[in-house]
Amino acid sequence: MLILTCPCCGVTAEETEFHGGGEAHVTRFGPGSSEDDFHGYLFEKVNPKGVHFERWRHNNGCGKWFHAARCTVTLEVFGTYSAQTTEPPQDIKDKISAKRPGWSWREFA
């Protein structure tokens, strides 16, 4: 059972109050893009065993989207942060580094 804190309204609740929205910080490619870029955007998942960044929605609460950084093996949540960013903020990355030295995820480390 995951316990998440919504950074929008501050509520801390069990996973049943939230809804997972998949891999975070995905660059969206539209109609004008190359086939490879479009394919990568739609289908190529990192699906990591360990540190992962995801989008979540507080759907049985304030209804807003946010980001979460967590471990897919231990279910530990490193932190949650605003949806209005294209990369994980430094303080979240520091928290992960403290617990998982040498981690990397896509282009972030």
Added chain:
Amino acid sequence: MKRYSAFAVAREALRNHMGWERAWASPEPKKKYDVIIIGAGGHGLATAYYLGKNFGITNVAVLEKGWLGGGNTGRNTTIIRSNYLQDPSAAMYEKSRSLYETLSQDLNYNIMYSPRGVIMLAQTEHEVRGYKRTAHANALQGVTTEFISPQRVKEIVPIINLDGPRYPVLGGLWQARAGTARHDAVAWGFARACSAMGMDIIQKCEVTGISREGGRVTGVSTNRGDIACDKLGIVVAGHSGHLADMAGFRLPIESVSLQALVSEPIKPCMDCVVMANTVHGYMSQSDKGEMVIGGGTDGYNNYTQRGAFHHIEETVRALVETFPMISRLKMLRQWGGIVDVTGDRSPILSKTPVEGVFINCGWGTGGFKATPGSGWGFAELMAKGHSPLCNEFGLNRFKEGRFIDESVAAGVAH
């Protein structure tokens, strides 16, 4: 390999069972193999078996990080059926189901295939229409299924409650030759047959890297040293993304935990499998008498082999409505497996961007039924470079938009 037979049982009974041999050898890894298969689940072992049996390729190692059959092969609820919607799926799953019919004889190992019949309940008008459509598609594909009335459902499953309360039973899709098998025995039977052909099954051997030279695979690194190979088959279910990462490519796959539970054993009360996709639950009774119950998948990626707790309540709630008599049963055990889910809910049996590396994955919540068929096709793909059974299941189908959409047919995890 000494054959198992009624005579062997009698012979061993007379000498205190001292003559049984180990079912498979536990060799040290060699320096090089023609083919390495990563993952000694049912699919990996079946692939090795048919590489030997159908193509005479026996310089093969199957590497397993834990114990053989300890992944999803030993964790599933053992449902075998082939009533899918799309033609490529029907071909694959029906091939597999038909191989199951004679697998015990073929392997000289009792896998306890029990074609006891599977009903998928229709509990909404949409499901009635959907299953009628599937029954018509199955007729064209040569897969024997029929749409049956609620009264027929009640005759087959006397313990069912037809009238709801929320979702009355409006009919069902019935496949009489579908059923179950002993999942561990499937892995063990294939392992024994592979070992007898001289293949090496190496347990507690975790692959930690995939070596390449000029875009071609040369071998793997493991916790028991480096091993070279000409061809590599990745057959690791939930860990497919992890292994693909080692080989330098990504997959259209997300790994989640899927769980199941079993009750205390009771007297025989249901001699078929019932799946209720709308309320999300399914149940069968094992030969030991336990009610075997399939639960839900987690809503987010994870590798926990556990599953979220609230799914147990959801599943049990759904099944108590459908089978009121189980409301006082105690549950004995609960567990999870990491399933590899694709967007169209169909598997991937394919070449990869790395030459010599083949991947067999994406079976998600429903690949036990496909174990022999998948091994049959994937062995052909690895030996010859193409296979009619696997052609439509290539990785390129995503880029080319040729999905094999089974997400409706597989509305419930099985």
